[in-house]
Amino acid sequence: MPVNSGGGHATGSSLVGVVTVTYNSGAFLAEFVRSCSTQTGAQFLVYCIDNDSQDQTVEMLGAIADERFSTMFNRTNRGVAEANNQGIVEALRAGCEWVLLLNNDTSFGPGFFSTLLADCVRHGWRVIVPKIHYDIPAGHVWYAGGGFTAIKGYTGFHEGIGERDTGQYDGARTVEYSPTCAMLIHRSVFDEVGLMDESYFVYFDDTDFCWRLREHGVTIGYTSSTTLVHKVGGSTGGRNSPFTARITARNRLYFLRKHLGLWAAWLWTPVFLLYYVAQYGLRGNGACLRASFQGAFSYQRMSCREPPLPPGLGSDAKSGI
Numbered sequence: 001m002p003v004n005s006g007g008g009h010a011t012g013s014s015l016v017g018v019v020t021v022t023y024n025s026g027a028f029l030a031e032f033v034r035s036c037s038t039q040t041g042a043q044f045l046v047y048c049i050d051n052d053s054q055d056q057t058v059e060m061l062g063a064i065a066d067e068r069f070s071t072m073f074n075r076t077n078r079g080v081a082e083a084n085n086q087g088i089v090e091a092l093r094a095g096c097e098w099v100l101l102l103n104n105d106t107s108f109g110p111g112f113f114s115t116l117l118a119d120c121v122r123h124g125w126r127v128i129v130p131k132i133h134y135d136i137p138a139g140h141v142w143y144a145g146g147g148f149t150a151i152k153g154y155t156g157f158h159e160g161i162g163e164r165d166t167g168q169y170d171g172a173r174t175v176e177y178s179p180t181c182a183m184l185i186h187r188s189v190f191d192e193v194g195l196m197d198e199s200y201f202v203y204f205d206d207t208d209f210c211w212r213l214r215e216h217g218v219t220i221g222y223t224s225s226t227t228l229v230h231k232v233g234g235s236t237g238g239r240n241s242p243f244t245a246r247i248t249a250r251n252r253l254y255f256l257r258k259h260l261g262l263w264a265a266w267l268w269t270p271v272f273l274l275y276y277v278a279q280y281g282l283r284g285n286g287a288c289l290r291a292s293f294q295g296a297f298s299y300q301r302m303s304c305r306e307p308p309l310p311p312g313l314g315s316d317a318k319s320g321i
Contacts (some may be wrong), residue, residue: 015182016044017091019105021083026056032104037066037153041114044068045094047087048104051077060077079201082181084216085308088195091188092310099190103181105231107135112297115226117183119172125221126186129178131169135231142230144169145222147176148211153256156207170224178220180206182228187310192216194307197258203244204251211259211313242291249276249295249303258304269296 018036022029036046048061048071061071072086084101091099098117112130120128132143144160156177160169180196183206193212196205213220249272257265273296280289 008307014043014098015094015096016042016098016100016111016113016117017087017094017096018044018100019049019084019087020046020102021049021051021080021087022053022057022061022104023051023077024053024055024057025104026053026060028105029057029060030205031057031107033060033066033069034062035107035109035112036069038110039113039211040110042117043102045070045091045096047072049083049087049088050074051079053160053191055195057208064073067305074185079198081196081200081202081205082198084205085198088190089310092190095185098184100186101180101182102182103230106182107229108182109226111230116223118187119223119225120184120221123172123221125174125219126189127218128184128221128223129175130182130183131165131222131224131227132179133165133227133229135229138229139165141165141169142232143179144224145175146178150253153252153272154211154260155252156210172221172223172225174219176214176220177207177210178222180209180231189213189218193218194309197305197307199254199302199305200251201247203248204255208255208258208307232275240285240288242287245280245288246291246295247291252297253296254302254304257299265299272296289292 018030025032034043046066046069048069050057050061050071050073052074058073064071070090074083074086088099088101100113100116116128116130120126128145131141134140134142141160141163143158144165146156146158148154149157185319193209193216197208200208204245210220253265253269253270256268275292276292276296278290280286280292
C-alpha cells in the first residue's frame with residue numbers, strides 16, 4: 001500500500017490527525033479538501049485512505065497540493081472500519097495527540113477543528129462530537145446527541161433528527177452514542193478501548209465503538225459550538241441501497257450477539273425481519289427486502305473478536321484531559 005507522505009510531520013501537543021476514508025468520493029471530495037485546508041487555530045495532518053475508488057477520486061487525491069495531506073491507496077475495498085484503523089495508526093505514529101474521524105461527504109467552517117479541541121479542554125473530555133445538519137434541507141438537524149434504544153434492539157438513535165434547527169439543541173453535554181462521521185478522540189482512548197472492529201466493514205462499527213467507550217467509562221461530549229453539514233448516505237447509496245440493507249441487517253445482529261449474547265440475536269431476528277417487510281416489502285422494494293433477509297441470516301458466520309489495539313505506540317501525555 002504505497003503512501004504519499006505529503007512531507008508533513010508537524011509537532012505540537014494539540015496536533016490533530018484527521019482520518020477520512022474515500023470510496024468513489026469524487027462528487028464531494030473537493031469541498032471536503034477546501035473545508036480542511038482553510039482551518040484556522042489548529043495544527044493538523046489529514047490521512048486519506050482510499051478503498052479502491054473507480055471514479056475520479058484517485059486522480060483528485062493525487063492533485064492535492066497541501067503538504068498536510070497524505071494518501072494511502074488500498075488495492076481492494078477493505079471497508080470503512082479497517083481503513084479507519086489504517087489512518088488512526090498512521091496518525092498515532094506521526095505523534096498526533098488527537099484523531100478526528102471525519103467523513104469526506106461533509107463540509108464545515110474554518111474554526112471546526114480548533115473549536116472541538118477547545119471544548120474538549122474546557123470540559124475535560126477525551127471524545128467529542130459536534131451538532132450535525134443535513135445538507136438538504138439546509139438548517140435541519142441530523143444529529144444533536146444520541147443514545148441506545150433497548151426497545152429497538154439497542155440501536156443507536158439521533159436526537160432531533162429531521163427537526164429544523166432553532167437552537168433547541170444548543171449547549172454542551174454528554175451523550176451515549178454518536179456516529180463516527182465526525183468524532184475527535186484523544187490518542188489515550190485507543191489504548192484503553194481498542195481500534196475499530198473491522199468485522200463490521202461499514203455500519204454499526206461506530207455503534208460498537210460507542211458501546212465500548214461506555215463499557216470503559218469514557219465519556220462522549222456533545223457540543224453545538226460548531227456545526228458540520230453531512231451529505232447523508234453520499235458514499236453508500238443511502239438506506240434504499242441493497243448493499244446498505246444487507247450490511248445493516250447483518251451488522252445489527254452481529255452487534256447484539258457480540259455484546260449481549262447469542263440469545264439476544266435470536267430474540268431480535270424475527271422482530272427485525274418483520275420490520276424489513278414493512279420497510280421494504282410493503283413499499284415494493286424487493287431488492288432491499290431480499291438483501292435484508294440475506295444479511296439477517298449471515299451474521300452467524302462472523303467471528304466475534306476483540307478489536308485490535310494500537311501497535312505499541314503508547315500515549316504518554318494526557319495534556320490535562
